[in-house]
Structure formats: C-alpha cells, structure tokens
Amino acid sequence: MVRLGAFLIGLFMAGWLLVSAGVTTYEMITEPAVETAEHRFHKHPKEVSFAHDGPFGKFDNAQLQRGFKVYTEVCAACHSLNQISFRNLADIGYSEDEVKAIAKAAQVPSINPETGEPATRPGIATDKLPSPYPNETAARAANNNALPPDLSLMTKARHDGPAYVFSLLTGYQKQPVELGKRFPDVAAGSGADPRDPKKPAGNLHYNPYFANLNISMAAPLSNGQVTFDDGSKNDVKAMAKDVAAFLTWTAEPKMTQRKSVGWAALIFLIIFTGLAFLSYRQVWAGKEH
C-alpha cells in the first residue's frame, strides 16, 4: 500500500513538475527575458585593498582617523552613525582627552533642565554621535524625499561592503549614451529626458555601482575637500578609501580582536587535533578496521 501510494504520488509530482518545466520552456521561448537597465549597466565594486584585509589584516588607525575626518566634515551633514559613541573613538587611536574634546565640540540632543523643553548640550564621551536630523520626516524633507541611510553598518549591509563604499563614492560619471537610447525611463531619472530634452533634468545622479543606477545623493567628494593634518593625499580616491576603511571599523569595531583570537583558537585546535590523532593511533594500534 505504502509503495503503491508513493508511486502514484511520485508519478503526479514528477509528472506535474515536468509539465511545468515544459510550460516554463515554452514561456522562455515565446517571451524571452527582457534585459533590464540594471542588468546591463550595474557594475560590481572595484578591486581595492585595505590594511585590514585578510586573516592577518589590522586596522590602520591613521587611515581610520582620516576617514573619521571625512565623515565628520562631509558625510555627517546628512548621514547618522548611530551605533557609534564618542568613547569608541579611543579604539582608533584618539587619547582620552582628544575623545572628550571631540565630544564637547558636538551638540547632542538633551532637555532643558528647567523647562523640560528639547535642547542641546555639549557631548560627553558616552554619548552616541548625534544624528543630523531629528527624525526620518525631517531627513526626507531636507533631501528630496530620499532618506540618507545610517552608515554604521553600511559595509556589512552590502556585498563586498568596503569596496562598494569606495566604488560608489568614486563611481559618479556621465550617463552612457546607450542608456538614454535603450532605457529612456531610467535615463530620465539622472539626466535630461532623451524623449523630451526640454523637460528639466531628473534630480537623481547616475552611478553604475548603485543598485538601480540612479542615486539621490550627489557626488559628495571633490578633490582637496578635506585637509588632513598629516598631509596625506586628499583627492577623491584617497578620501573615498579612507572613509571606506573608517566605515569598515564602524561596522565591525572588534575585527582586529576577532582575527587575533581566531589565530589563538586555531593554533590551540591544531595542537588538540594532533594530540587527538596520536591517541587515536595509539588506541587503535594493531586493530584492523
């Protein structure tokens, strides 16, 4: 009974799946997939290497501090970093006094102790970095209804995150002509409408590293925009790399610690496994198996 029932069910399942496969094949032939603009023009992140790459990689504190400067002077105008407190900055090489000074220079939300009205006060080390906008509505109102995402976890929230941030920041470019010809709707978002050049250009910006090619954020970096105290290079590429490294740290501040503990665990386990193998050999000596 079991086998007869199974046979019939199996015949139905396999049969209907084969019928469905036939239908799928027919549909693939009659309605070939239409190539999308994303499929044609979207690019994978550029190749870029960082000091923290690989199993021995460590954060380069000087680079992280430069990245923090880029974040503060450029990104922080629109993007929050709400997982990070001022005290965390000690991890990237700032002294206690420097952390206190950085915190004090920032205004964090508070309440007026007399009236209870919303107010601000100078920050202290345990405060989180303040957000540029009080809430999502305010953020959208200031940015053409686009919401600048929080950047704390950005490098973990995208495939190949650090390279993605670097590529996005350095990837702004003119629309390819082909885009306007083949995908006028997409092209209209980030340029003049090829079907009606008199219409005002869309307020998006073409960037092939962004998922749907049109990003609300205008190219944020320009050469020489941020001056580094150590005189490091400050062209767009260098700044993009520094801020990508900094955002790798904000996403994973324990990365260096994780790797060093990993090596300790690995060495311990290799010794353990070696000893386990020797005792296995000794116990089984002379036993054919």
Add this chain to the structure above:
Amino acid sequence: MSVAWANEYKPGGPLMQWVDERLPIPRLMYNAIGGGYEVPRNFNWMYNFGVLAGVALMIQIITGIVLAMHYFSSVDGAFNSVEHIMRDVNGGWFLRYAHMNGASFFFIVVYIHIFRGLYYGSYKAPREMVWLLGVVILLLMMATAFMGYVLPWGQMSFWGAQVITGFFSAIPVVGEPLRQWILGGFAPDQAALTRFFSLHYLMPFVILGVIILHVWALHIPGSGNPTGVPVKTKEDTLPFHPYYTTKDGVGLGVFLIIFVILTFFAPNFLGHPDNYIAANPLSTPAHIVPEWYFWPFYAILRAFTVDFLFIPAKLLGVLAMFGSIALLFFLPWLDTSPVRSGNYRPLFKKFFWFGLLPCIVVLGYCGVMPAEGPYILLGQLAAAYYFAHFLIILPIISRIEKTLPLPNSITEAVTGKPALAAA
C-alpha cells in the same frame, strides 16, 4: 547494543559505587557512551557526524543562553540589541558569530549524517525508529533555525518571516486565519517576534529530548556499520570508549578547526548582507533568500508554477516542500532491498551518486538564484527527479537490483579472513 560480551560497569571508587547503587546514572552513561557500549569495529569517518551534531547542539544551547541574557525581543530594540552584543558585551561578538555560524555547522553535520544514513541504509529494519526520530529532529531544527533567523529583526528576518508564514495562507479556507493566528497579527510584528523568541528558546530543549530518544532507539539494535552486515561475534565489535571516543575526538578537532576558520575569519560568509539593515516593513528587498540550508526546499517551493485543476500552484509548492521532507518518514518502507549498505548495491549506488546528490546540489543552486526562467526550469527538473528518486526509482531498484555478495561477517570484511570464533 546489549551484546553478551559487553563490559560491565565497575565503579571506579567508593563514591561512584555509592551513587551507582542509589541512582545508576554512571552505569547508564557507561553503557550508552562508555566502555559498555559495543560498536562495530569498521566505522569509517562518516560515522563521526552523529556525535558532531550533538556537539553542535551544545554549542548552540550554550552560546544561545548567554546571548538571550543580552538580547531584547522588541521590534524597536532587537536590531540594536544585537549590535549592542557585537560592540559592548564582553566577547559578545564571539558569542553571536559562533551562534550564527553554529547554526550553519549544525546543518552541515546533520546533512552529512543524513546522507550517511541514506547511503548505508541506516533507516532499514531494525533501525526504522532511529530514522523516524531523526526526521523529527530535522523538522524541529528547521523550525528553530527559522525562528532564530527572525530574532535580529533585520530586513531578511522580517521578509523571511513574511514569506514563510505566508505558506500557511496557501491552505484553503483556514489558511489566512491560521497565518494570522501564528503571527498574532496581519504581518510579522511585536507579537510574532516575542513568540518566536520564546519558542526559539524552548525548541532546542525539545530537540535535546528527541535526541535522547534517537540515541535510545539506536541502542536497542545497536549501531549499523558500512557493510550493513549485523554484528555476529565478539571480534566484530569494540567498546565505544576508548576506541570511538578517540576517533570522535579527531573528528571533533577537524570540525572545530573548520568552524573556527569561518567564525573568526569569514563570519558573514554564509549570511546575507541585507540582514544588517534594520527591518523595514515598507521596503521589500530585491531578492528574498532564505539561509543556505533551506535553499533546496525553497527551490522545490518555487518549482510549482502551474495550477493543477482547482489546486493553485502556490498550494502545490507548499505541499511539495513539506512533502519533500515528509516522504523521508516512509523511506524504510519504500526501499525494500534486504541489503542495507550502498557498497553492495551497484544500481542504488549509481542513482545515489549521480542522481540524488547532484539533484540536491542543483536544487540548492536554484534556491539561491533569482526566480527567473532558466533557474526555475532547472529547479523543476531537479525537483521532479527528487520526488521520482524516493517515490518511484528507489522502490523499483530494490526490486530489480542484483546485489553483490555480502561478507560473512564484519571481521571478514575488515581482515579478509573468516571470523575465528563463533559467538
């Protein structure tokens, strides 16, 4: 297995004797996983994975209990509490990465354990009950893993919960009320998150209970072995301790080395980046993909694209997905070949290596790829084979196959010489 020649428990000292006389737990352990359990001498390395699955469960329970001390199951706080664990809890990043990757490793070892059982016919008489309980454990694991994945309340957590609970709405008439009852609302929200947390904490202990039954059921007939030939004489077996404790020790070391490499050097390799974005019910991710251990089942779900008479394709897909696991419950009665081990079944072996395994790999691949023409087509063909393999091919093979001659005993298979003494 309670063979006549098994060692008897002898208390190591007066304290153990005192305990053993009053509550024979030392004796129980000795007979279950110590020197009193006689095991076939010819296990290969594939027989390590049961113990490894037990270790994986313990890793999950221990890391999970500590994580729960710091986790906050609120829709506003869950995502940030996970980041709090990653940043501010001492060693929290390790606990969380170990738990996250531990789930994957639990599935890796359990899947290998299952395929070991499939190849060596471990599900056959007299071990059907062991197999049935194993399938129950697999189902419990899947439910637990799904609910655990919802807890960080990232984008994939939320949308995964939305999709998976959506399966229930495919059931005619009661589907939608059932889905709302399960979620405690119209969509995943606070009620769903809190109950998933509660159940996610409960289920591992249920799994532990069923594992005890699984091992108990195994110890009635005793362990199988790669030849499938039953134990006959004393020469055929060795005491579990020290022989297999040392062998499992090596397996454990290798398992932990791979686990550590992934956990410490590529902790997010098996995860999805979208789950580092806080859940947003207003923004659907471009591709909703489950964790890798569900990919083959996800492919089966999506393989049904055509309605059958009055049965909608979605319902067929859901039935097929659950059916793909449920059919394992019937496996002991579908494969009627008296020969257990695939080593002595030439035809079975071919279909196992060149049919079933590639079919699962293809299903997994189709499960992670977007639902587009070629991947759907490939998934449909592989899913058709999957059902045909278990429900049609296996029963037929059992009937027509000419099996190879079996060795007279385990000892003969190992040494090439007939056993010395009869029991």
